[in-house]
Amino acid sequence: MTGHHCPAVIQQLRTRIAAIERMGPDEAGAGRPVLALGQPAIDAALPWSGLPLGCLHEIVGQGAGGFAAASGFACALLDRLGNSNGDDMTAAGVTVLWCLQTHEVREHGVPYAPGFAALGLDPAHTIVTRGRSDVDILWAMEEGLRTPEVAAVVGETGGVDFTYSRRLQLAAEASGVTAFILRRGEDMPASAAVTRWRVMPIPGTDIGHTRWQLELRRCRGGAPNEWFVEWNDETSDFTVAPEFRHGTPEPQRAYA
């Protein structure tokens, strides 16, 4: 026992762990294309200066309103993804695969094409599938992730265990297709997702604004963070609303 912690050794070990996880900030920043959220405050907080593509991301929405907000956030990200791919013929396709669970439709409603279109997601290029169980959803997601023609895969699910999230992450890495899990509910088990977001709708200063409290709950190689943002569907941009940061109290939760 030498008893000395050599900083170089620790750094070396960190690099090795990152290599094992295949998602260290160094490695991801090097090769993987990135989807910038277009808002410097948020992009700077992410170790990749944006969301890395070809990875699994989780978006959590609680309750009916929260889940609608989470769907909206996913739409917004896909809108930005579509715009960034726009004229680039070599980029991945434009198709989005959106997987629903049949039994949850009563509870959370179906994705509504006119609303999606308003948020910037083209219904003509969105394939919607319905599955009976979480198993079906995850299978459909994996199939989508193995098809490079697909730009992104969205799966609405109650829960994914770590093993399956790892499967999805590896499939996404292999093909470069980006995966989003829209998760209902509170319990958040460990997952191989690169980032985990929690989206809550917050009141705006006027109706007609889409405002969210964006919580970065987990981020591999980064620290948790929180922003209050407004989505502008005309310009496909997020704006951080600083007045909410200090002025407004924590938004009330729905009365139970």
Add this chain to the structure above:
Amino acid sequence: MAAPSAVAETEGIRPSLPLTDARAQLPGLKAFPADPVGDAKALAHIAEWCGAYTPWTAPEAGGEILEGGGAGVWLDATGCAHLFGGEAKLTRMLIARIQRLGFTARVGLAETPGAAWAVARFGHADRAELDGNKGDVGRIVPPGGVRAALTPLSVMALRLPVDVVEGLYGLGLRHVGDLLNVPRAPLTARFGDVITRRLDQALGQVFEPISPRPETLPMRVRVMPAEPLGQHTDIAVGLKRLLRQLEARLRRKHLGARRLVLNLYHVDGEVSRASIGASRPARDADHLFRLFADRLEGLDPGFGIEVMALAAPVTEPLSPEQIPLASRRSRSVSAELGALVDRLQNRLGTENVMRFDLRESHIPERAAAPVPVFHAGPPASPPPSTCRRPVRLLPQPETIEATAMIPDGPPVMFRWRRVLYRISWAEGPERIAPEWWLKTVPWHRPWDPETRDYYRLEAAAGSRFWVFREGLYRTAGELPEDPPRWYLHGLFA
């Protein structure tokens, strides 16, 4: 008496004989009730099983009781015999296989269905075709030998009704040969045209089509392994071979398959089946094999499978841009995307894989219509409304208890799913009236086709809702005086 056994027949028991008479003739006779439905089913089953030998098979339509045994199975063996090493080998194989299933088979093979029917049932007298010691090969009439083969047979061999046969016997016309030599006009005058028609059919002077079972298809490939297959892996190998053959045939015709049916003919006479569908015409063997992968697990090889046949009942022209690599970068749907949709549809069901088309309608339920992914309908028109629409729509509007400050205004609070929401912002109303120019009821049942006033609401907690009040507001005194009903229909992001 429907079907006497072979032994009973030698004792002179004929079909159509009353049971009491038969009992008097042969005291030890055992009688079982006839089961025409069961017989027809068994016959249809055998006909299907014979599909392993030729695609054109049909059970003989039952009905009238004829001398010479019950109904049989037609096989159109034209162009098939050489696959089995000649007609004699084909018939020998058929007889042996059907015997193994527990039936006695009499096989006749001739140029016309009528002649085949005749020699199968009445050709016992000239068993010249018994092929050494290799077993029964049935009665095969050589080409051009129909007239000679029929001449010595009884007139019963012409598929004539019992009373006609008795009439002919009364006239002393006992053999087909006798009929060939008498003038036709008196026969027709006395018995109708049945005799001459059957005679012409047997001799091939009138064409008699066999109406095949519906599944017979031109795009069909089959494989008969040397040994019965008992393993899933063997079936998979056989299927791959079939798919490659089919791919080659489809390519020659510039076709793609929309549906494929795999029939497995078991040693014990069972037929099991698996089918897949493709969202767009496809012929790539690897892709189609992946679609079958799930289905194969559900198939039980049982005692073994002796013939596998793959058919494409639905084919469509396969346009050139679906040929791989041609459209790798074009905006049109690529082959890979088609393959993905096929896999999704085959596991989740066709109705569960869709795309939404925006429709030119103000009715929320109608503004988005589910269509098949590769549905090539009219181009989607942009939504007519610039009003905001929710990101999620409930399949059925849900009742809420809403409180409004003024009767005609938006709610200030409402209770939905036992949670109370206080409203801080409201926008509306957006009045949506039923599309009176359409006859169908636009709203979902059980709602009446009434006007709806939609409001966008934002709760103090932040959630944004799309709610509506049903019907026009009525002042007191007007009927009906029900309080307005409120529903929640969607959620904004």
